[in-house]
Amino acid sequence: xxxxxxxxxxxxxxxxxxxxxxxxxxxxxxxxxxxxxxxxxxxxxxxxxxxxxxxxxxxxxxxxxxxxxxxxxxxxxxxxxxxxxxxxxxxxxxxxxxxxxxxxxxxxxxxxxxxxxxxxxxxxxxxxxxxxxxxxxxxxxxxxxxxxxxxxxxxxxxxxxxxxxxxxxxxxxxxxxxxxxxxxxxxxxxxxxxxxxxxxxxxxxxxxxxxxxxxxxxxxxxxxxxxxxxxxxxxxxxxxxxxxxxxxxxxxxxxxxxxxxxxxxxxxxxxxxxxxxxxxxxxxxxxxxxxxxxxxxxxxxxxxxxxxxxxxxxxxxxxxxxxxxxxxxxxxxxxxxxxxxxxxxxxxxxxxxxxxxxxxxxxxxxxxxxxxxxx
Numbered sequence: 001x002x003x004x005x006x007x008x009x010x011x012x013x014x015x016x017x018x019x020x021x022x023x024x025x026x027x028x029x030x031x032x033x034x035x036x037x038x039x040x041x042x043x044x045x046x047x048x049x050x051x052x053x054x055x056x057x058x059x060x061x062x063x064x065x066x067x068x069x070x071x072x073x074x075x076x077x078x079x080x081x082x083x084x085x086x087x088x089x090x091x092x093x094x095x096x097x098x099x100x101x102x103x104x105x106x107x108x109x110x111x112x113x114x115x116x117x118x119x120x121x122x123x124x125x126x127x128x129x130x131x132x133x134x135x136x137x138x139x140x141x142x143x144x145x146x147x148x149x150x151x152x153x154x155x156x157x158x159x160x161x162x163x164x165x166x167x168x169x170x171x172x173x174x175x176x177x178x179x180x181x182x183x184x185x186x187x188x189x190x191x192x193x194x195x196x197x198x199x200x201x202x203x204x205x206x207x208x209x210x211x212x213x214x215x216x217x218x219x220x221x222x223x224x225x226x227x228x229x230x231x232x233x234x235x236x237x238x239x240x241x242x243x244x245x246x247x248x249x250x251x252x253x254x255x256x257x258x259x260x261x262x263x264x265x266x267x268x269x270x271x272x273x274x275x276x277x278x279x280x281x282x283x284x285x286x287x288x289x290x291x292x293x294x295x296x297x298x299x300x301x302x303x304x305x306x307x308x309x310x311x312x313x314x315x316x317x318x319x320x321x322x323x324x325x326x327x328x329x330x331x332x333x334x335x336x337x338x339x340x341x342x343x344x345x346x347x348x349x350x351x352x353x354x355x356x357x358x359x360x361x362x363x364x365x366x367x368x369x370x371x372x373x374x375x
Contacts, residue, residue, distance in 0.1 A: 250307025
């Protein structure tokens with residue numbers, strides 16, 4: 001069975017939701033770099049309360065609240081390989097750029113990693129997602145495979161992985177990993193797992209029957225979790241605790257019937273919590289303008305405790321650019337950009353960065369890749 005067959009589940013889901021750079025889009029090396037025009041304008045708006053509605057169709061596609069996640073088997077045995085290279089010093093605010101086939105390097109404020117997604121391991125090292133594995137590279141360069149899709153083959157059919165983030169949960173550092181599995185489409189399931197970065201032990205928090213739907217981003221911080229979910233016809237956020245149970249917070253979009261509420265934007269995506277869990281940032285994307293010109297994208301800051309919008313950065317992505325992974329360290333953000341392709345993998349572009357969501361000033365990084373921030 002080749003890689004393309006293994007990743008059938010994610011491939012079909014992506015064709016429906018067209019929201020994020022998902023697994024199938026990163027199966028081959030990113031090549032043919034393109035020149036991109038910087039966003040045309042940047043603006044920052046003051047605090048404003050928002051109440052929007054996501055239609056009843058959302059409820060029809062949301063996971064059944066009575067369905068418990070399938071508990072995973074004992075975590076796969078980790079395999080350790082000899083040290084390969086010393087990890088550069090990683091401090092808070094360092095930008096990690098993951099790029100398939102890239103030569104690992106430490107540049108001015110950037111660390112480039114060969115992989116699809118990379119984040120910190122909470123101890124000066126890295127977590128890297130490459131193909132069907134999640135690997136920890138400790139500060140001394142020792143590599144440990146924390147999770148391998150091949151090890152799940154006896155328990156799950158066609159298992160695929162995606163590294164989402166890292167967080168401290170119950171006093172231990174955990175990798176946040178999305179696991180998808182199942183027979184031929186549409187019999188596909190997605191689960192959010194915690195993977196202990198020291199032991200490799202796994203715990204399933206949340207299960208979704210992903211019929212024409214997809215978990216596009218997961219963020220965990222300070223006992224809270226935000227899952228960004230897209231389905232055929234809409235998008236919404238799920239607010240949970242680290243046991244996978246719903247929590248009572250005031251988000252920007254009302255998930256039910258609200259007479260007189262405004263219509264939701266075309267797409268909402270990439271909800272990412274601040275390290276203290278008190279707020280999150282997310283994207284509002286208007287794909288309706290894609291055929292005619294730049295894609296308007298708003299990067300919105302939301303106070304979950306107060307239930308109010310606290311900031312908004314407005315940008316335009318030009319020349320066919322699409323928004324990808326967003327990351328947030330409680331102060332600033334980084335946003336992936338990529339160029340989609342009819343055949344073959346997407347072209348990775350230099351990400352955008354705002355060192356402060358309060359200031360709202362956006363700059364373009366010099367190096368392409370999928371970005372993350374050390375928190």
